[in-house]
Each structure stands twice: as C-alpha cells, then as structure tokens.
Amino acid sequence: xxxxxxxxxxxxxxLARHPFDELVAALQRTVQGLEAGNVGLxxxxxxxxxxxxxxxxxxxxxxxxxxTITELGRxxxxxxx
Amino acid sequence: xxxxxxxxxxxxxxxxPEPMPAPRPAPVRATPRILRxxxxxxxxxxxxxxxxxxxxxxxxxxxxxxxxxxxGHCFFTLKDANSQLRAALFREELARAVVRPAHGxxxxxxxxVRAYEPQGTYxxxxxxxxxxxxxxxxxxxxxxxxxxxxxxxxxxxxRRQVPRWPRRIGVVTSPQGxxxxxxxxxxxxxxxxxxxxxxxxxxxxxxxxxxxxxxxQRLYAQPGIDTIILARGGGSLEDLWGFxxxxxxxxxxxxxxxxxxxxxxxxxxxxxxxxxxxxAPTPSxxxxxxxxxxxxxxTILNRLRDRASAALLARADQRRRFLxxxxxxxxxxxxxxxAARQRTSDLLxxxxxxxxxxxxxxxxxxxxxxxxxxxxxxxxxxxxxYAVARTGDGxxxxxxxxxAAGDALQVVVARGTVDARVERTRAGGTEDLLS
Numbered sequence: 010x011x012x013x014x015x016x017x018x019x020x021x022x023x024l025a026r027h028p029f030d031e032l033v034a035a036l037q038r039t040v041q042g043l044e045a046g047n048v049g050l051x052x053x054x055x056x057x058x059x060x061x062x063x064x065x066x067x068x069x070x071x072x073x074x075x076x077t078i079t080e081l082g083r084x085x086x087x088x089x090x
Numbered sequence: 091x092x093x094x095x096x097x098x099x100x101x102x103x104x105x106x107p108e109p110m111p112a113p114r115p116a117p118v119r120a121t122p123r124i125l126r127x128x129x130x131x132x133x134x135x136x137x138x139x140x141x142x143x144x145x146x147x148x149x150x151x152x153x154x155x156x157x158x159x160x161x162g163h164c165f166f167t168l169k170d171a172n173s174q175l176r177a178a179l180f181r182e183e184l185a186r187a188v189v190r191p192a193h194g195x196x197x198x199x200x201x202x203v204r205a206y207e208p209q210g211t212y213x214x215x216x217x218x219x220x221x222x223x224x225x226x227x228x229x230x231x232x233x234x235x236x237x238x239x240x241x242x243x244x245x246x247x248x249r250r251q252v253p254r255w256p257r258r259i260g261v262v263t264s265p266q267g268x269x270x271x272x273x274x275x276x277x278x279x280x281x282x283x284x285x286x287x288x289x290x291x292x293x294x295x296x297x298x299x300x301x302x303x304x305x306x307q308r309l310y311a312q313p314g315i316d317t318i319i320l321a322r323g324g325g326s327l328e329d330l331w332g333f334x335x336x337x338x339x340x341x342x343x344x345x346x347x348x349x350x351x352x353x354x355x356x357x358x359x360x361x362x363x364x365x366x367x368x369x370a371p372t373p374s375x376x377x378x379x380x381x382x383x384x385x386x387x388x389t390i391l392n393r394l395r396d397r398a399s400a401a402l403l404a405r406a407d408q409r410r411r412f413l414x415x416x417x418x419x420x421x422x423x424x425x426x427x428x429a430a431r432q433r434t435s436d437l438l439x440x441x442x443x444x445x446x447x448x449x450x451x452x453x454x455x456x457x458x459x460x461x462x463x464x465x466x467x468x469x470x471x472x473x474x475x476y477a478v479a480r481t482g483d484g485x486x487x488x489x490x491x492x493x494a495a496g497d498a499l500q501v502v503v504a505r506g507t508v509d510a511r512v513e514r515t516r517a518g519g520t521e522d523l524l525s
Contacts, residue, residue: 017193022093028255028257029255029257029283030254030255033255033390033391033394035250036391036394037394039398040394040397040398040401042396042397043401043402044397044401046401046404046405046408050405050406050409051402053402053404053405053406056398056402057398057399057401057402060394060395060398063397064391064392064394065393068388068391069386070283071283071384071387071388071391074282074283074384075282076274076277076278076282076284076286077194077285078274078284078285078286078287078288079285079287079288080265080287080289080290081287081288081289081290081305081308081309081312082210083471084416084420
C-alpha cells in the first residue's frame, strides 16, 4: 500500500518498485481525490501532476511486463518424465 | 510363470491385426489338410478378433503376481476360484489407471481378448482397471461427494473471492503437455505482470492423488502466493480420478489462499472442483479467471487519466466562476467614489450654505440689534419728544417731591438744553402723558 501522503516525494525509481496494482490503486485514489473537489486549486494541480506520474509509471510497467516463471521442487513430476 | 513373464516382458503393443482371412468352405479332400503352426495360430486369432463380446469385454477377477518390467508395462494373471487368464496392461493405460495392480487385489477390467501368435496364447489387453468391491467409479464418486458435502467441504459460504490483482499465482499441474503451456500463453497475453510459480505434479494414474497433495502443500508453504490454480486437461472419469480422491479434495478445501480448479473440459466436474473457491471449465479459463484482462488495462488507465484531467478542469472552472462571483461581490462592496464625491460636494455645499445662512442671519440680527440699540438710546427717546430733567446737582429728576418751587432745573431735549425753574410740584398725572 502506497502512503498517499508520501506519494508526492517518491522518485520515479521508488514508484517503479511498487507493485503494479498498488500504482493503479494510488492512481484511482488520486483521481477520486481530484473528483471529490474538496481541495484547493493549488492542491488539485499537485494531485493532477501526481496522477500523471502514476499513469506513466503504470504504462511503463505494462509495456515492459514479461511473465516470470519459477518452479518449485520436481518431486511430484509427471510419470511421463 | 517366471518363464512366461520373462517372455511377456518383450511384448509390445501390437499393430492393428491383419485382416482375418476370409472364411471359405472346407474343400472336400481325401487327405487331411496339414496346417503350419503359424497358420493355426492366425486362424485362432482371426476367430477371437471376430468375436464382438471378446473385443469389448468387462471382466472381474483377482490380480495375481503382477510384474512391472523396465518397459513400463504391467503383466499379471487375473483369476477367480476356478480359472485364470493372462492380462497385459501397457504403459499408457497403466499411467492412466486409477489403481496400480497389486497381488490379491479384486478388480474390474475393461479390455479385449486377443491371441498372441508367437506363443500360441490368448490374453486380456486391459484399457481400464478399477478396484472392484466398492462399486463402480460413478457410485464411488457420488458416495464421496455426499460424504464430503456433509462434512462441509463444498459449502458455498466458504468460497473466497479471487484477488483481482494477483502478484504471484501458483500453478499445480503437469509441466508436460498442453495445459501448462496454455496457462502460460493465457497469462502472457492477458497479464504478464504476474509471477508464475509452478509446483509440478503427476495428474493421472494411481500416484497422482498423493503427488497433487504434495504439490499443493509445497505451494501452501510459499509466501506471497495470491491465488492457486489446480489444472489438468480433459479425460475419462478414470483419467480424472485423482481429482476425486478424498485427500486431494481435502487439500484443495484447506488451501490458505483462494484456489481455482480447472480440470478437463466444460462437462468434467471433479470433487476438487466442488471444493475450490472458483471452478473453471478449463485450465485456460482458470488462468483467465485468476487475472484481470490486461488488454483492457491501457484503456482503464487512460480513462483514469481523463477523469483526472476532467476533474482538474472542472476545479479550475469552478474556481474561475467563484472568482467571478467574488469579484462581482467585491465590486458591489467597493465604495462608490463618484457618489461619495458627489455626496461630499453636496455636503460641502450644504455646509457652505448653512454657514452662509448663519452669517447672513447673524448680519441681519446684528443689523436688527443696531436698530434696537438705537431704539433704546435716550437720544432716540428724546427724538420722540421726551425730555430729561436734572436737578441743580445733576441728578435725573423722577419724583416731584425731590424739588421745590423756585429750584433750578436743567431740561435736556433732543436738540439741546433748557434752563428752567420749578413753579409748583404735583404727584401723579403721568397717565395723561401716555394717553
């Protein structure tokens, strides 16, 4: 879970270390915060910038995603082996 | 027996039998026809192959002296109290078999009977072997299903939601064959962000059930697994029997994380399916159910970004409207300089006018006062005809008794003085003066 309060000070590298779903969730919260409209214009602009960063981080993650596969011990392997 | 088995070890599955020689009427001969051994055995084989019952037969008996040579096949004798029959269970069928033949085991076998020409024997070629005594597989399946359902293993209420955004998915299946490949392909296409952890297992044969349980437990011991997929391709009830094994069903029900079971085809439902949090019709469907549709993600992300943009614009617009309103309110509240100037000017005018008026009044008053003063002056009185009489010592005479006849008086009138003498005095009579 990304701490929203710290989101603004996270570098792009630090963002990239968070799981994809956390980035999406943070993006959703950011958008909802913007839509709630109970923040000032200045803060809205900051939220918007933050949303753009999160969006870019998510897109980059999707672009570079590659299925990783690990295999546990083979003791139960198929008899066809 | 030992000799037979050693010979049997060399037995391989046979190719399709040669077509049976067309039966023809025995020619009438004087001398008996002499057959070669090979011809005789072939004739017997043709007779057996032509028998519809022997080609598709169910038989029950007791397994005796099974052997498992290095070829991977299994050979045994099937017997009952009075008779025995040789049986061959080839490697492929053995792998699919629900039970591994054991000496003394009562079994029901399906297969066909054929002759083995090189030895002049016939035997039962087994394609399915199941334990006898417990009823057929369907009956056992239903009985176990009822028992496990009663034990609460299939309760709908205990089904958990599969995490929408899994990070690590554990897969229990055989790494051979299409199932594992299909799962990988689906996830690569759909959600390649996920980490796949394979816990491989046998998925058919008598050894499958304990192997599946071990593979599941290996995954249960792994940290950070969000979802587990237990998968196997389609097959017969016997093929899928491992997924109806009570140990497997209980292991599935005991999964610490949501587990999806995708076994066989749409129509295959194993008891493991009932114990799962989510049942998938096929292994590929299990992979799909375990992950969000990544192909939709760019759209979802862009929609979020657009919502952010719209919200910001709305915020800015709202702020502008607010400022406009505030500006108008401020304008309303601001002093009207022109009007104030006008008012000031008016006030000044009025002030000046007031001062002017007052001065004028003062002047008029002063003028009036001057007239009054003049009215009060004794000279004016004298002018009107009055006179002032002073006695010899200069006092103003007001009382006739203050003088006597013969006293000198000085009478002052408006334009001069008259020296006079008193003739006589008389009190009163001033009323006449005013009349």
